[in-house]
Amino acid sequence: MSMRQHFSISSEPVTADVIKAFIQEASTGATVIFEGIVRPDQMGNQEQVAIIEYEGLAEMATKELEKIGVQLQSQFDIQSIYFHHVLGKVAVGQTAVWVGISAKHRKDAFGALDVLMDEVKKTVPIFKKEIGQENSTKWVVPTLQNEKK
Amino acid sequence: MAGISVDIMAFGILKDTLGHDWFVWKHPDPATVLDLRNWLKQFPTIHPQLPIAVVFDQTYQPDNFEIKNGMKLYLMPPVSGG
Numbered sequence: 001m002s003m004r005q006h007f008s009i010s011s012e013p014v015t016a017d018v019i020k021a022f023i024q025e026a027s028t029g030a031t032v033i034f035e036g037i038v039r040p041d042q043m044g045n046q047e048q049v050a051i052i053e054y055e056g057l058a059e060m061a062t063k064e065l066e067k068i069g070v071q072l073q074s075q076f077d078i079q080s081i082y083f084h085h086v087l088g089k090v091a092v093g094q095t096a097v098w099v100g101i102s103a104k105h106r107k108d109a110f111g112a113l114d115v116l117m118d119e120v121k122k123t124v125p126i127f128k129k130e131i132g133q134e135n136s137t138k139w140v141v142p143t144l145q146n147e148k149k
Numbered sequence: 150m151a152g153i154s155v156d157i158m159a160f161g162i163l164k165d166t167l168g169h170d171w172f173v174w175k176h177p178d179p180a181t182v183l184d185l186r187n188w189l190k191q192f193p194t195i196h197p198q199l200p201i202a203v204v205f206d207q208t209y210q211p212d213n214f215e216i217k218n219g220m221k222l223y224l225m226p227p228v229s230g231g
Contacts, residue, residue, distance in 0.1 A: 036231055054230065055160065055161070056160070056230065057160070057204070057207075057223060057225075059207060060204065060207040060208075060223075061230075063207050085230055085231070096231075097230070097231050117231055120228075120230055120231045121228065121229070121230065121231050122228065123209075123228065124228055124230050125160065125204070125223075125225055125228055125230075126228055126229065126230025126231075127160050127161035127162075127225075127226065127228065127229050127230070128229045128230065129161075139161050139162035139165065139226070139229075140229040141161070141162055141196075141199065141226055141227055141229065142227050142228075142229055143198070143199070143200055143227045144196060144198065144199060144227075
């Protein structure tokens with residue numbers, strides 16, 4: 001059975017209703033909708049993060065996401081994937097990434113979500129910069145610091 | 150020996166450490182991704198342990214990939230989306 005998928009990257013947010021309408025079908029037994037939200041972490045100078053600014057190469061990012069979709073389809077019995085990442089400034093408490101996955105069974109839906117987010121953090125060309133409450137900035141570079149997951 | 154000239158766009162922390170996002174790189178022909186990586190080592194502002202990916206045609210390219218005149222390349226630090 002073919003899996004339906006939607007991968008997008010833009011400056012515009014989406015809503016859970018849009019995602020649910022895309023992923024849910026008559027035979028669906030489980031839907032998982034995930035939102036990645038900007039946290040008020042401490043920056044290196046003890047300033048608190050106020051905003052994260054995302055930039056990326058959208059066309060290539062979509063291509064990398066499609067590769068991840070192929071991988072997920074081989075690993076899990078899932079019916080559909082909806083993925084959207086915002087580029088630009090996202091304030092603390094706001095959502096930067098949305099994922100929706102549907103499957104007949106919850107283990108496939110949760111498992112696919114976990115793998116998808118892990119893979120996004122390895123290959124999808126999106127980069128983030130923390131902007132503090134006092135306007136200092138710091139690029140997040142996972143290999144040079146211990147990023148909290 | 151004729152040289153090559155390519156447009157390069159840097160992302161993330163590389164944009165700040167190189168001082169600009171777009172720049173032109175010139176090198177004697179032939180040139181590879183490894184030559185570009187070695188050229189980047191001259192910048193003291195780039196952390197020596199920073200992995201740098203070189204992208205052409207929306208694909209991460211290996212060290213032996215041959216860079217040709219007029220190509221548009223992208224330099225990327227480790228990704229940090231999500």
